[in-house]
Amino acid sequence: MKPKIFIDGEHGTTGLQIRTRMAGRSDVELLSIPEAERRNATMREDMLNSADVAILCLPDDAAKEAVAMVSGNNSVRIIDTSTAHRVDPNWAYGFAEMDRDQPKKIADARCVANPGCYPTGAIGLLRPLRLAGILPEDYPVTVNAVSGYTGGGKQMIAQMEDAGHPEHIASPHFLYGLPLKHKHVPEMQVHGMLSRAPLFSPSVGKFAQGMIVQVPLYLADLNDHASLGSIHEALADHYAGQDIVEVVDLKESAALPRVNAVELADTDRMKLYVFGTAGAPHVNLVALLDNLGKGASGAAVQNMDLMLKG
Ligand SMILES: NC(=O)C1=CN([C@@H]2O[C@H](COP(=O)(O)OP(=O)(O)OC[C@H]3O[C@@H](n4cnc5c(N)ncnc54)[C@H](OP(=O)(O)O)[C@@H]3O)[C@@H](O)[C@H]2O)C=CC1
Numbered sequence: 001m002k003p004k005i006f007i008d009g010e011h012g013t014t015g016l017q018i019r020t021r022m023a024g025r026s027d028v029e030l031l032s033i034p035e036a037e038r039r040n041a042t043m044r045e046d047m048l049n050s051a052d053v054a055i056l057c058l059p060d061d062a063a064k065e066a067v068a069m070v071s072g073n074n075s076v077r078i079i080d081t082s083t084a085h086r087v088d089p090n091w092a093y094g095f096a097e098m099d100r101d102q103p104k105k106i107a108d109a110r111c112v113a114n115p116g117c118y119p120t121g122a123i124g125l126l127r128p129l130r131l132a133g134i135l136p137e138d139y140p141v142t143v144n145a146v147s148g149y150t151g152g153g154k155q156m157i158a159q160m161e162d163a164g165h166p167e168h169i170a171s172p173h174f175l176y177g178l179p180l181k182h183k184h185v186p187e188m189q190v191h192g193m194l195s196r197a198p199l200f201s202p203s204v205g206k207f208a209q210g211m212i213v214q215v216p217l218y219l220a221d222l223n224d225h226a227s228l229g230s231i232h233e234a235l236a237d238h239y240a241g242q243d244i245v246e247v248v249d250l251k252e253s254a255a256l257p258r259v260n261a262v263e264l265a266d267t268d269r270m271k272l273y274v275f276g277t278a279g280a281p282h283v284n285l286v287a288l289l290d291n292l293g294k295g296a297s298g299a300a301v302q303n304m305d306l307m308l309k310g
């Protein structure tokens with residue numbers, strides 16, 4: 001029998017992208033409820049309890065409610081794309097490339113928390129340097145990022161695309177999260193293995209999908225006389241043999257005049273760069289991804305596949 005998959009929130013931004021990725025697949029059976037019934041709690045509860053894997057593409061509160069709906073049913077496995085369970089030790093963190101044994105943890109888990117889009121970039125850059133001993137646990141990490149506007153879901157898409165929207169946003173690029181309390185900070189700190197909360201400044205650009213996450217570092221404050229080369233080597237070693245996460249060659253990075261935020265739009269890949277000049281005091285670590293690809297829906301399908309194989 002084919003495993004049954006139910007995407008709760010399948011008519012939202014993340015849900016639709018997961019459905020698109022599953023469209024041609026004959027190895028799974030997709031359970032679905034009509035768009036008009038998307039908030040019908042009885043139908044959702046039925047579907048959730050009939051699924052082998054439920055993928056939650058809902059706001060945090062609705063995701064917690066969905067988990068409660070299957071609490072007594074151990075045969076349903078869950079992938080939650082919301083922020084609700086990402087630092088919960090009882091949930092596996094769904095970033096398969098973050099540790100050698102993470103794919104197995106995901107494959108064996110009943111509940112998997114899909115990472116946030118910005119944390120995928122930040123943790124992807126930070127964790128290998130913590131594991132290699134290069135980045136001190138208490139380093140004052142700053143994370144600066146720009147996301148495509150689909151990161152804000154249906155509401156922000158309407159604000160950006162509809163000039164007649166009462167809260168239309170005309171700006172081509174804006175900062176937000178100005179009180180510095182973004183919901184992704186705890187996840188970056190825990191899975192980035194940091195003792196201090198990173199200072200995170202996000203922004204949105206007038207493009208639908210794509211993301212740049214930057215983590216600038218002062219070499220003098222790192223361990224082991226870290227250099228541009230040793231940092232690149234640590235990242236390249238960590239991701240050796242991976243096909244979704246690529247560490248860009250130093251020479252190739254050095255020859256780049258710019259990084260294009262939409263280069264990986266509509267892909268599930270992530271590219272990591274180390275920028276700077278040999279002998280100079282700073283490096284800038286950069287992650288490039290699609291906020292809806294490796295940053296959300298692509299990662300959810302990757303996690304589902306690991307769970308079904310396991
Ligand atoms: N967009 C992105 O880049 C990323 C999003 N995520 C996460 O994915 C989740 C979904 O976000 P996104 O797809 O962007 O959001 P959207 O607003 O685009 O979609 C959310 C969907 O959930 C439905 N919904 C809302 N509340 C309920 C409820 N109580 N019961 C049933 N359905 C409900 C909405 O219906 P309605 O239309 O009626 O509101 C909508 O269809 C969020 O937790 C988000 O944080 C994660 C990573 C990246």
Ligand SMILES: CC(=O)N[C@@H](CCC(=O)OP(=O)(O)O)C(=O)O
Binds near residue numbers: 147151202204
């Ligand atoms: C541009 C924008 O608004 N982005 C969202 C993050 C994207 C998202 O929904 O992140 P989760 O993975 O945590 O669900 C935000 O800053 O809240």
